[in-house]
Amino acid sequence: MFRHTMLFLGYELGNVRRNPVWPLFGLMQPILYLLLFAPLLTGLPIGGKPSGGTLANALLVFTPGVMMMVALFGSLFTGFSMINETRNGVLERLAVSPAWRPAIILGRVLKDMIVLILQAILVMGVAVLMGLRLSLPAVLLMLLLMAATGLFASSLSYGLALSIRDEGGMSQVVQLFTLPLMLLAGMMLPISLGPDWMQTAARFNPLYYSVEAGRALFADNFSDGSIPLAFGLFLVLAVLSLGWAVRSMKRIAG
Template sequence: MLKHTLMFLGYELGKSARNPVWPLFGILQPVLYLLLFEPLLANTTVGDSPSHALLQFTPGVMVMVALFGSLFVGFGMIAEIRSGVLERLAASAANRSAIVLGRVLRDVVILVVQALLVVLVAVAMGMRPDPGGLALMLFLMAVTGVFASGVSYGLALAVRQETSMSQILQFFSLPLILLTGILLPMSLAPHWMQVVAKANPLYYTVQAGRALFSGDFSDPSVPVAFALIAVLAVLTLNWSVRSMRKIAG
């Protein structure tokens, strides 16, 4: 399976390299948030330095990259289902799990590159994250990308229609983002919203990222975030792999 996974990874990375428009567009929105929204956020807390505001905002932007960069990758799979390409791959001698795993690894590679670009922009703006915390946050973001890709591919194999998939993703993605505290701190939200936010696993990912960037490795949100996202990544990846196996009968 490893050989086939690496083969599909190389094939998918080659396709992305030949058409780099979508990865570039995927990084454009987070960078604009960093450049245009972070200065507004910095003014919501009196006395905060620009560096501290960036330490609070940049991890949320990285989670945004992981979420939106992976939640919509399944649309390409729907096009391959419609054209019959995916069914021919599933019926071939290739390992069925590798067909999904190679795509997921491609998504993770692109996400990490995009996240590093976001960090470079933030550093140029004055952010100084803890190096060890930054490395751990990149890993946490990669696992978040596996979770989001698993959801997207599993959903694509289940509904097989762009319209239905788009409606489902839009319905869930906006509450997920608003209840993470990415755009504004949840401390500004009413009490009921703060309670609901704690049922959102991505809330802990953002909180853990902020703690890691500040070098606070003992923050309780760090182990909670890694545990929740790891379990969700395994579950969604297993769902998408099992769905791919069903195509082959």
């Protein structure tokens, strides 16, 4: 079980190592947001108080949202490669092989989490160069939160790919949900700046809690209730989506 998972993980990491350009391209959008959008937020009122008019204070609010954007978009599109492998018969051959079938999914998901954490470290590095100051506990907890969010999104992407098996259909489904999820999570601007109905709707968006937890971590407010709520919520969602993806893989062999 463990050996098969590590074999698939090594294979997937080898593919990334041979072609690292796509993970790097995935960083361009969040880095551009940090460089070109975050400076516009200086002096932004948060909770009725001004942010202080400094870029460092604006980055405390904006950087967690950008990092969750990486976790969402970087992971939700990972399943597209699996559709091509399904069409070419690669997954069917793997599914009927002696390999432990869940390892086919687990190896890919672990690869996605490793790539996501490396991307998150680079994004935080850029923010630090721009003036953001972070404590080590905040960085470590933020990386764990990114991993939990990415685990959910990546598993969901593979489950969709194995169920839809069409790039066009999957693209429509992903794009339909990602934009409202992003806006109602307050990734770009805090939901507290929006009207009451938007703040109420955001409570039904799981990503809202991960963004709020990220902002609490960056502010060293470790007692904030959004932190355990975000971890618990995304661990449950990750287990459910991963189970769905594994069951979809088993159906291919059946």
